Amino acid sequence: MTRITMTVDGAQVSDDVEPRMLLVQYLREKLGKTGTVIGCDTSNCGACTVHLDGRSVKSCNVLAVQADGAEVTTIEGLATDGQLHPVQEAFRECHGLQCGFCTPGMIMQSIDLLNENPHPTEEEIRLGLEGNLCRCTGYHNIVKAVQYAAREGASS
Amino acid sequence: MIPARFDYVAPATVEEALAALAEHGDDAKLIAGGQSLLPVLRMRLNAPEMVVDLGRIESLRGVSDDGDAILVGAMTTHAEVGVDPLVAEHAALVAKAITHLADAQVRHRGTFGGALAHADPAGDLGAPVLALGGEFLVAGPGGTRTVAADDFFVDYFTTAVGEDEILTGVRLPKHTGWGAHYEKFVRIAHQWPIVAVAAAVRLDGDTIAEARVGLTNMGSTPLRARAVEEALAGQPATEDAVRRAAELAVEGTNPPSDLNGDADYRRHLAKVLTRRAVLTAAGV
Amino acid sequence: MTAVQDAPTQEIGRDRRRKEDQRLITGRTRWTDNITLPGMLHLAMVRSPFAHARIVSIDTEAAKAATNVVTVVTGADVADEQGALPNAWPITADQVAPSHPPIAVDRVAFAGEIVAVVVARSAADARDAAELVDVEYDELPAVLDLKSAADDETLAHPDLGTNKSAYWVFDSGEAGTGGNADKAIEQARADGIVIEREYRQQRLIPAFMEPRSVVVDPTGEQITMWSATQIPHVLRFLLAAVLGIPESKLRVVAPDVGGGFGGKLQTTPEEFIAMVLARRLGKPVKYTETRSESLVSAHHGRDQWQKLTLSAEKDGTVTALKVELLADMGAYLSLLGGGIPILGAFMYNAIYKFPAYHFACQTVLTNKTWTDAYRGAGRPEATFAIERIMDELAAELGVDPLEVREKNWIRHEEFPFTTVAGLEYDSGNYEAATERAKEMFGYDELRAEQRRRRESGDPVQLGIGISTFTEMCGWAPSKLVGQLSYGAGGWDHATVRMTGTGKVEVLTGVSPHGQGHETAFSQIVADRLGVPFDDVEVLHGDTQVSARGYDTYGSRSLVVGGEAVVRAADKVVEKAKPIAAHLLEASPDDLEFSGGRFTVRGTDQGIGIAELATAVFAAHNLPAGVEATLDSDATFDPDALSFPHGTHLCAMEVDTETGSLTMRKYVCCDDIGNIINPLIVAGQVHGGLVQGIAQALWEEAVYDESGTLVSGSFVDYLLPTAADTISFEIDHTTSPSTTNTLGTKGVGEAGTIASTPAVVNAIVDAVRHLGVNDIQMPCTPERVWKAIRSGGKGGATEGAAMPHFDPSEPGSDSTEGARE
Secondary structure (H helix, E strand, C coil): EEEEEEECCCCEEEEEECCCCCCCHHHHCCCCCCCCCCCCCCCCCCEEEEECCCCCEEEEEHHHHHHHHCCEHHHHHCCECCCCCHHHHHHHHCCCCCCCHHHCCCCCCCCHHHHHHCCCCCHHHHHCCCCCCCCCCHHHHHHHHHHHHCCCCCCC | CCCCEEEEEECCCHHHHHHHHHHHHHHHEEEEECCCHHHHHHCCCCCCCEEEEECHHHHHHHHEECCCEEEEEEEEEEEEEHCHHHHHHHHHHHHHHHHHHHHHHHHHHHHHHHHHHHHHCCEEEHHHHHHHHEEEEEECCCEEEEEEEHHHEEECCECCCCCCCCCEEEECCCCCEEEEEEEECCCCCCCCEEEEEEEEEEEEEEEEEEEEEECCCCCCCCCCCCCHHHHHHCCCCCCHHHHHHHHHHHCCCCCEEEEEHHHEEEEEHHHHHHHHHHHHHCHH | CCCCCCCCCCCCCCCCCCCCCCHHHHHCCCCCHHHHCCCCEEEEEEEECCCCEEEEEEHHHHHHHHHCCEEEEEEECCCCCCCCCCCCCCCCCCCCCCCCCCCCCCEECCCCCCEEEEECCCCHHHHHHCCCCCEEECCCCCCCCCHHHCCCCCCCHHHCCCCCEEEEEEEEEHHCCCCCCHHHHHHHHHHHHHEEEEEEEEEECCCCCCCEEEECCCCCCCEEECCCCHHHHHHHHHHHHHHHCCCHHHEECCEEEECCCCCCCCHHHHHHHHHHHHHHCCCEEEEEHHHHHHHHHEEEEEEEEEEEEEEEEECCCCCEEEEEEEEEEEECCCCCCHHHHHCCCCCCCCCCCCCCCCEEEEEECCCCCCCCCCCCCHHHHHHHHHHHHHHHHHHCCCCCCCHHHHHHHCHHHCHHHHECCCCCCCCCCHHHHHHHHHHHHHHHCCCCHHHHCCCCCCEEEEEEEEEEEECCCCCCCHHHHCCCCCCCCCEEEEEECCCCCCCCCEECCCCCCCCCCHHHHHHHHHHHHCHHHHHEEEEECEECCCCCCCCCCCCCHHHHHHHHHHHHHHHHHHHHHHHHHHHHHCCCEEEECCCCCEEECCCCCCCEEHHHHHHHCCCCCCCCCCCCCCEEEEEEEECCCCCCCCEEEEEEEEEECCCCCEEEEEEEEEEEEEECHHHHHHHHHHHHHHHHHHHCCCCCCCCCCCCCCCCCCCCCCCCCCCHHHHEEEEECCCCCCCCCCCCCCCCHHHHHHHHHHHHHHEEEEEEHHCCCCCCCCCCCCCHHHHHHHHHCCCCCCHHHHHHHHCCCCCCHHHHHHHHH
């Protein structure tokens, strides 16, 4: 067991974990942050995407011990005081989700994308989301949602 | 999805990391960004007893000017390398390849040294680093040695880095002012390349003065297309001349056959992609 | 009594944002894998690496001795209590079906089949111990290729004596719905046109994003199962029927479910194992599959060879169609099994007026993962084949492919139309949808560009693909499905409850997994009862809450389940009327109900339905003999299927140097009857399109010669990303369905059914002048390149995967496929 301490969605947390525990398992099993989900085992699907020290990562592809001392933001930490993050709002507005399983990762990656590039072209959006699989939407409305969020100034 | 149990250390210095390797021998596995290692561990294709994390070694991060070369620390992430001004100026080919490497999340975590040391012949960094004649800095019990690019890649997933050694950085000779392009062929965006070609070109007026060409996934290691380079030198930067030279791209290759294409198809692709990469690099 | 208010805006037809989304975008979703119960134990499966083998011995001692392991169970241990997985659709009386134990007992018939189960205190402990289970196998010859399986050279199940499961035939001459196809074809050989083609429907994997998961809690009087399933009601029925547990002791819950596409229309070994072990151990158990397990063991779809013979007169008027199918069932007959290709039997004739039709399907057992429904189930296969061969007919005639379609399709004034397959299409307008699609597409301009590129010998050629599809969906009516030997009904059920505070609870027997039932059904009820959209709550997916239903598949939720909701809501109004009359001191005959209020005709007297609900809840003043509830139930069983149609047009660019394909434009105009929520409909169309496009371009489940699934992870089973797809232009024409009062037709599968042939037709159209008349799916760049070079189909997919995750060498573990 290794002692780790980190900030998750603004709260300081600390636990003894096995070194083999993945960050996504730590979030789900130890912290009950089940908003972040696991969709594959090859790090292709991106459903588990969270922000680690401000940048998007696939939390299935990070050991919890590697995140020791880091700041983690999950889908559950986006809305503040009952106010949705503009990208969350955009996904709802544009029907950018159906079953919703890919959505936490898709939203987290979209936020990262807009942080890097506040006014992306459609092609830049599509390339920026290449690490996130969705089986329901055909991506059409996800792209629309990111465009909508960009217009609404989500990155500010 | 759950790796087998292992012990873990996260040394703060290269010396401590080397000591950990010395202590655990072949039971130990280095983890850099972990973007290739963790899937392997999750699927239990490998089960090291000790994982040595290089992530806390600050000295391995960053890009610096090193005279006639730039030095990329092994633990610099792809995302960092991709936007580094020194890389953009002196090794644009590497920056171009990185825009195609995996996806944004992987680029945020994955590291320059980690990807090269993993030595997947379909990895996107091998060909450009090989083409630019990168020099690999390898630290071991006896100090640091330099391995030339041509000697670094040995076989599938195998490099010149010994079990008791650590790749600490790569010197990329400056190719300032060279045109560069990475032409990657995939069926799906997040795939490894079926074939890719890295090309850098120095123009003298309308003539190709020098060219560097690397091939991805055309053999058990990244390959340098020297025959193409030689044929290009002194040629006009025209479609016809480049097409003739690109026909030589298959020399010395031994491409795999898999779901995405057989060896013949890959050889054909190598020629077409080489032509396209060189022409784009030359601005034609 | 309140004053008259403005009636609320009509909800049906509005692009309401979804009610479901708030929880889904904030991570408050309840996926099955999120459920944790006190004392819960975790299962890990030990799966066969061999496609066909006898189990010689299983040594579980080391695993049992491992820390935190509770028990390890083999098939032999539970042989008497685990039952056999059901096949609910025996398509012929003499269908040959292997027994399908949840845990294999003495033999495995596909790689991935479960041979032992570890139960431990944590998922990690269970997985660790699974590695310690030592299984000795005696490998048997495996039958993998569909065509050679049909020859019975090697047997997938030696005890059955054959791989042929069932032979099912429909002949229009015999059925009295048309002429004799063979005769017509013979005639055409003499003085007309005969086109013969063979198409391959590659094996696909539904690949829903949420891996399947099941939790069983045996504590308390009722056993509760949560499962990531499309079919909680069917699952409860079959658990009860197979395991002998009274249904009253079983509660099945499908909480939030992350996609299905037919892939979760199954009763799985894992569900049965979890139920058996939870009951045995008296403790809650959980099993969540990994993606790799999902790809190898959750059912696959398609996998057919389709032989078509089409005859026509010299002017292009079709005279007959003959279809001979070989369909791969995999190792076992799944829940719907051989029924899936039969769902296509009625659709090969499509929108065309074939005077004669013959369909024959041979279902075949092999040593591969079992197959079942995947989005469209039978109809995509049929639509692909007919739309491809109509293009071939056009090429033979040297006319535009739209022209040959128009010549043969049912004209709008001919509806209702009884087809050669015996179905009555209630409504449609193929002319209108096609006209609109052509206009959106810029058909003539793109044809002109295509000509220019051909003439100039452009290395990038342009092709235009057409698909004028129809399909049958809204799976029901019970009588019809019964005639097809389907082992269940097709009705569905709804309850509408008025709560004491005047809100509305809708219980539905259809079980969504992304479709947006909560929103669409709220819109329907809001209109019907005249209550605010936000006052309606839709409850589903829990057999203890909505006890009756047949769940969600076959684009049936709205046309069957939605109509049940309408009828239950109407009954609420009926029940409310005498009470309203009583409270208003008026005669029921003088009351009108509109905008949520009962009013006395010719007065300003009235009462709202919510207010009435509160009055009924208090029950202080009800008319004599009236029960104190407005709650109402309805079971709806339609008289006919639903027949959406549409015209899809696709432009593809083909790089003839590399075979690389780029989608340039995709437009479609679908007629799905009346639309409840255009936003949701657009989402269904977009997603459907990409799944169909993905079959054309990317997806294929590939096995190597030893029966290992080579495309066994998302590295090799290629799902498209945002970067591989484009934005679509979609529109609708509307011919309301006459089979339900809402006038709706199903839309869930339409995009998938239509798009595959549109894409392949476009690719072939781009290179037809280079001597190519077919390219096998998925149309990989390699196949396209080879087809251009040789004029062939591009060859089969080689059974090898890229070895990226292998730390040592290619050819081991995940890349076993590289082995010769």
